[in-house]
Amino acid sequence: MATILEMAADIVAAHASTTNMTKEELVSELNEIYNALNTLEKGDALTDSVEEESVPAVTRKKAFGKDNIYCMICGKGFKTLSRHLKTSHQMSASEYRKQFDIPRSQSLAAKNYSDKRRQMAIDRGLGEKLAKARAARGKGKKK
Numbered sequence: 345m346a347t348i349l350e351m352a353a354d355i356v357a358a359h360a361s362t363t364n365m366t367k368e369e370l371v372s373e374l375n376e377i378y379n380a381l382n383t384l385e386k387g388d389a390l391t392d393s394v395e396e397e398s399v400p401a402v403t404r405k406k407a408f409g410k411d412n413i414y415c416m417i418c419g420k421g422f423k424t425l426s427r428h429l430k431t432s433h434q435m436s437a438s439e440y441r442k443q444f445d446i447p448r449s450q451s452l453a454a455k456n457y458s459d460k461r462r463q464m465a466i467d468r469g470l471g472e473k474l475a476k477a478r479a480a481r482g483k484g485k486k487k
Contacts, residue, residue: 348385352378369420400444410455416444424453 346354356374359365365373383389400407401419408414412421415428417440422428429435435443437452451458465471 348381349378352381404444404446408450408455411457413452413454416440422454423457426452 352374355377356370359373360370400416402414402416404416406414407416409421412423413425414421415425415433417433420428425440426437429437429440433440440446440452441448441450446452
């Protein structure tokens with residue numbers, strides 16, 4: 345049977361093969377998984393610390409940057425948070441906003457990412473096409 349350290353290393357290696365991780369993140373995750381496996385082997389129950397959930401990993405000011413938006417739960421940086429929240433933390437954007445008291449006016453996407461997407465839509469004329477489609481749909485309903 346494999347040792348706990350070997351099992352933890354295998355789990356982290358599998359995760360790291362699909363996710364870009366820094367050296368510090370790898371070491372941190374290895375420690376967390378090793379401790380969790382060790383606790384399970386002793387027969388103790390794993391408990392989620394209430395303290396961890398209430399204290400954000402990064403401050404709100406630091407979380408919302410120009411190039412990246414950082415998850416206040418785990419501290420990882422992304423262009424947008426929606427998919428990460430659903431897959432990693434099993435929570436919706438509204439639950440995340442509520443937990444950290446983030447106003448709805450605050451975007452959960454990096455500023456530069458939003459600006460690039462907005463400019464792409466303008467360049468392609470998507471706003472004009474949408475207005476034409478709405479106008480055509482409105483005319484079709486009146487008849």
